[in-house]
Amino acid sequence: MTTGDISKKRAAEAAIAEVTDGMLVGLGTGSTAAFAISGLGRRIADERLTITAAGTSLATETAARAAGIPFLAFDDLATVDLCIDGADEIDPRFRAIKGGGGAMLREKIVASAATRMICIVDASKPVETLARPLPIEVLPFARAYVMGAIRALDGEPVVRPAPSDQGNLLMDCDFGPIADPAGLARALDAVPGLLGHGLFLSEIDALYIGDETGVERRERPSKP
Numbered sequence: 344m345t346t347g348d349i350s351k352k353r354a355a356e357a358a359i360a361e362v363t364d365g366m367l368v369g370l371g372t373g374s375t376a377a378f379a380i381s382g383l384g385r386r387i388a389d390e391r392l393t394i395t396a397a398g399t400s401l402a403t404e405t406a407a408r409a410a411g412i413p414f415l416a417f418d419d420l421a422t423v424d425l426c427i428d429g430a431d432e433i434d435p436r437f438r439a440i441k442g443g444g445g446a447m448l449r450e451k452i453v454a455s456a457a458t459r460m461i462c463i464v465d466a467s468k469p470v471e472t473l474a475r476p477l478p479i480e481v482l483p484f485a486r487a488y489v490m491g492a493i494r495a496l497d498g499e500p501v502v503r504p505a506p507s508d509q510g511n512l513l514m515d516c517d518f519g520p521i522a523d524p525a526g527l528a529r530a531l532d533a534v535p536g537l538l539g540h541g542l543f544l545s546e547i548d549a550l551y552i553g554d555e556t557g558v559e560r561r562e563r564p565s566k567p
C-alpha cells in the first residue's frame with residue numbers, strides 16, 4: 344500500500360467509528376470512500392453492526408454489496424443519518440471540490456440529505472484556495488451552450504471521454520484559483536443544462552485528515 348493509501352485508510356477508519364447500530368449511511372465514491380466501505384463491511388462481520396446504506400455511484404453500490412453492506416436504492420430515501428465521502432480539495436472553511444471520479448451530482452444530493460456529512464481525505468487534499476479544475480455534469484443536448492457559458496465565466500472546459508453514471512457529459516473546468524466559490528457556484532447553478540458541479544460549500548460538517556503518522560479530526564468552524 345502506498346503512503347497515500349495508508350493515509351486515506353487512516354482517515355476512513357477513524358470516520359467509520361462514528362457509525363453506530365441502526366444508522367442509514369450514505370456512502371461516497373472514490374479511493375478514500377472505498378476504504379470506508381471495506382471498513383464498514385468488516386465491522387458488520389466482526390461486530391454484528393446493523394446498518395443499511397445507500398450509495399453515490401454504481402461503483403460504490405457494487406463495492407458495498409461485495410462488502411456485505413445491506414444496500415438500499417437512494418431514490419426511495421429522503422434522508423440519511425451520516426454521509427462519508429472523499430474530496431479532491433478542501434479549504435479551511437470546509438469548502439470543497441469534489442467529482443474527480445465524476446460522481447458529484449449524486450454525491451451532493453446524498454450529502455444534502457445527510458444529517459451529518461464527514462469528509463475523509465489524505466494530507467494532499469487540504470488547500471488554502473480551491474484551484475483544481477472543477478468537474479461539472481452536463482446534459483448532452485446542452486454541450487456547446489454550457490461550454491460557452493463556462494468560457495463566459497473565464498473557465499476553460501475539457502470534456503471527459505467517459506459519461507457519468509446518468510449517461511451525461513462530464514467536463515473539467517479550469518477557472519484557476521477560485522477567489523469567490525459562492526459566486527461561482529451561483530453562476531453555475533443558473534446555467535440551464537448544467538446539471539451539477541463539484542463545489543461543495545455548505546454540506547461538510549467534519550473533516551478527517553489522514554497522514555503517515557495519524558489522523559486529525561476537525562469540526563466545521565462555522566455554518567455559512
Ligand SMILES: O=C[C@H](O)[C@H](O)[C@H](O)COP(=O)(O)O
Pocket residue numbers: 371372373374375376428429430431441442443444445446447450
Ligand atoms: O467523484 C468522485 C468523488 O467526488 C471523490 O470523492 C473525490 O474525487 C475524491 O476521490 P479520492 O478519494 O479517490 O481521491
